Amino acid sequence: MSLHLLLxxxxxxxxxSLLQASVHEYRSERFMSKGNAFVFHGGSxxxxxxxxxDNFTSDSDSLSSFIRFEKITFRRPEEASNTSSLPxxxxxxxxxxxxxxxxxxxxxQRAVCCTSDLAKLxxxxxxxxxxxxxxxxxxxxxxxxxxxxxxxxxxxxxxRSIQITRTGMYNLYFIHCDPALKDLVVEGKTxxxxxxxxxxxxxxxxxxxxxxxxxxxVLLGVFWFSxxxxxxxxVLPLQNCVTLVITLGMxxxxxxxxxxxxxxxxxxxxxVITVWAVTFGSIKRTCARLIILxxxxxxxxVRPTLGGFTSxxxxxGVTFFAASETLELLENVGAVSDFSGKARxxxxxxxxxxxxxFIIWIFKSLSATFKKLQTRRLLVKLDVYRKFTNAxxxxxxxxxxWICYExxxxxxxxxNEHWQNAWIIPAFWQLLSFSLLIVICSLWAPSxxxxxxxxxxxxxxxxxxxxxxxxxxxxxxxxxxxxxxAKSLSEARSxxxxxxxxxxxxxxxRE
Numbered sequence: 001m002s003l004h005l006l007l008x009x010x011x012x013x014x015x016x017s018l019l020q021a022s023v024h025e026y027r028s029e030r031f032m033s034k035g036n037a038f039v040f041h042g043g044s045x046x047x048x049x050x051x052x053x054d055n056f057t058s059d060s061d062s063l064s065s066f067i068r069f070e071k072i073t074f075r076r077p078e079e080a081s082n083t084s085s086l087p088x089x090x091x092x093x094x095x096x097x098x099x100x101x102x103x104x105x106x107x108x109q110r111a112v113c114c115t116s117d118l119a120k121l122x123x124x125x126x127x128x129x130x131x132x133x134x135x136x137x138x139x140x141x142x143x144x145x146x147x148x149x150x151x152x153x154x155x156x157x158x159x160r161s162i163q164i165t166r167t168g169m170y171n172l173y174f175i176h177c178d179p180a181l182k183d184l185v186v187e188g189k190t191x192x193x194x195x196x197x198x199x200x201x202x203x204x205x206x207x208x209x210x211x212x213x214x215x216x217x218v219l220l221g222v223f224w225f226s227x228x229x230x231x232x233x234x235v236l237p238l239q240n241c242v243t244l245v246i247t248l249g250m251x252x253x254x255x256x257x258x259x260x261x262x263x264x265x266x267x268x269x270x271x272v273i274t275v276w277a278v279t280f281g282s283i284k285r286t287c288a289r290l291i292i293l294x295x296x297x298x299x300x301x302v303r304p305t306l307g308g309f310t311s312x313x314x315x316x317g318v319t320f321f322a323a324s325e326t327l328e329l330l331e332n333v334g335a336v337s338d339f340s341g342k343a344r345x346x347x348x349x350x351x352x353x354x355x356x357x358f359i360i361w362i363f364k365s366l367s368a369t370f371k372k373l374q375t376r377r378l379l380v381k382l383d384v385y386r387k388f389t390n391a392x393x394x395x396x397x398x399x400x401x402w403i404c405y406e407x408x409x410x411x412x413x414x415x416n417e418h419w420q421n422a423w424i425i426p427a428f429w430q431l432l433s434f435s436l437l438i439v440i441c442s443l444w445a446p447s448x449x450x451x452x453x454x455x456x457x458x459x460x461x462x463x464x465x466x467x468x469x470x471x472x473x474x475x476x477x478x479x480x481x482x483x484x485x486a487k488s489l490s491e492a493r494s495x496x497x498x499x500x501x502x503x504x505x506x507x508x509x510r511e
């Protein structure tokens with residue numbers, strides 16, 4: 001843990017030292033036909049404004065926001081090189097000005113390229129991009145381009161930097177209107193920068209959030225590990241599983257912080273670190289769900305093993321890990337644009353279905369465990385499980401409510417206009433899972449009587465000490481038992497042990 005804390009402090013002390021930015025690279029990317037135009041999406045990022053500068057240069061002003069075009073080259077096939085071409089345009093606009101791109105004649109279908117009808121009206125020149133000045137800044141949208149001369153196989157945009165003086169979600173498209181260039185490809189890169197660093201605007205708050213969560217996991221780890229060290233002889237297997245989840249959480253948060261800090265410093269997302277962060281997160285989520293399921297099934301409390309359910313639990317965990325890992329890799333590895341939640345539906349659905357299956361199985365198991373505890377009159381353990389169930393039910397209800405809000409948020413934010421608040425959605429799920437982990441740690445913290453709280457042998461054990469331990473001890477430090485409960489416990493001790501043994505045996509057969 002000291003190594004983790006040292007790593008975190010070193011990450012917090014990082015300051016940008018390289019004058020680079022968020023890099024969008026294009027490697028022989030092809031244009032796609034959209035309406036009467038051929039389009040290639042060059043990137044989308046939320047960018048915060050910087051103060052206008054008359055002598056602005058991207059190389060000398062590290063506190064400015066800008067988008068720089070470097071070595072943007074268009075290449076066409078040799079068979080199309082015998083003539084000159086219409087211009088290939090770079091179109092850069094803020095999302096609020098999206099209606100200023102394109103137009104229509106007589107209220108007809110909207111087009112990006114100037115049609116013959118619009119050319120006759122004198123609105124534009126045939127083959128040009130239709131655009132109108134923004135009401136907020138007449139110099140926007142920014143539209144510029146380059147044409148192929150006869151026999152040229154390539155055409156290159158002049159290197160330029162565009163200063164950003166208005167906060168917003170900026171979109172870049174390369175567009176041309178020449179059918180002869182249908183096989184055109186683009187190479188080069190654009191560099192996007194915010195005044196505070198090189199992270200895209202939507203991702204920037206997540207760097208500080210993961211730094212905060214990493215410290216929170218350190219504090220939780222200090223409490224839990226100190227309890228484990230203090231009562232190391234009494235630690236149960238279930239508590240070792242909680243230790244694993246806390247350790248994975250500490251590593252995951254530190255890796256995410258490191259991922260965003262490196263991205264913020266260099267402008268290039270570190271693929272290896274991102275993969276490790278995603279993997280640690282997927283393992284942590286899988287282990288957390290399995291622990292909740294095992295607790296719900298009464299593992300270590302009313303049963304010594306999971307019996308015939310062991311293979312099914314492992315299979316569910318492996319399947320969930322594979323689905324979660326695939327989804328997170330798709331959404332995060334190599335991602336530099338500010339697109340929120342654009343993962344393919346066929347990868348989102350399996351994770352949602354498996355989560356629903358976990359929830360159903362957990363509450364079904366809790367119901368069975370409750371019945372067993374009530375039958376054996378284990379009142380103190382029953383109280384612990386009641387608190388655990390209440391916390392779990394609250395978490396499920398909050399999750400459902402947040403999912404509804406998330407769907408509403410995304411349905412109202414088709415163009416990512418609310419990008420400054422989008423970071424709250426992934427942050428909420430981290431906070432919710434961390435809160436549930438705190439509840440589990442408070443209920444199942446190691447203590448001097450931990451080993452006595454566990455399931456101790458078969459129900460048919462005739463020793464009086466087992467009967468005493470089985471019916472009076474709990475997973476947490478017990479509170480004084482009221483007199484009327486003590487009477488119930490006394491009556492419970494007189495129950496035949498063989499009845500419980502037969503019940504457990506019959507349950508194991510069903511499993």
